[in-house]
Amino acid sequence: MTGPADTADRATALRRAFDESFAAPPRAADETKVGLLAIGAGVGRYALPLSGISGLFAARKITRVPAAADELLGLASFRGTIVPVYGLRALLGLAGDGKPRWLAIAAAANMALAFEALEGHLRIPADSIAPQSSSDQERNHILGYLRDQGIVRGVVDIPSITASIARHGTTRD
Secondary structure: OOOHHHHHHHHHHHHHHHHHHHHOOOOHHHHOEEEEEEEEEOOEEEEEEHHHEEEEEEOOOOEOOOOOOOOEEEEEEEOOEEEEEEEHHHHOOOOOOOOOOEEEEEOOOOOEEEEOEEEEEEEEEHHHOEEOOHHHHHHHOEEEEEEEOOEEEEEEOHHHHHHHHHHHOOOOO
């Protein structure tokens, strides 16, 4: 049986451990984790780095505009700003005819990427992404690959896509 003195000693020890946890440096394992959105685009499974997007929206109205680039789906309004919307499936050169439901705003560019399915949130160790060769990365806008519950996902290189669109108006070089 524990008495009041044992309970007070235990409470003091717990309080001290709690206070000391704030003084300790963050664990290295937390620093090496990467946040990703697991998505479906066309027939492929991909991941968008959370660091590359500034917003995620569902079922936004896209107004079609005449465009030379097949990837440009049209324009949409987000928080009072009109941005071009590009189909991720077409940007990655994928087959499929599904209608995009989700729009991710690129963090470093005034544009949105549209895709069909949001499959979840991933938080994985950065070193679990197998890098792709730099020549392949520039060609197909994939940083590398990861395995998520038996599914291989390409990690989309959002800066590569936005840079290509800024240079050429399309991702086709």
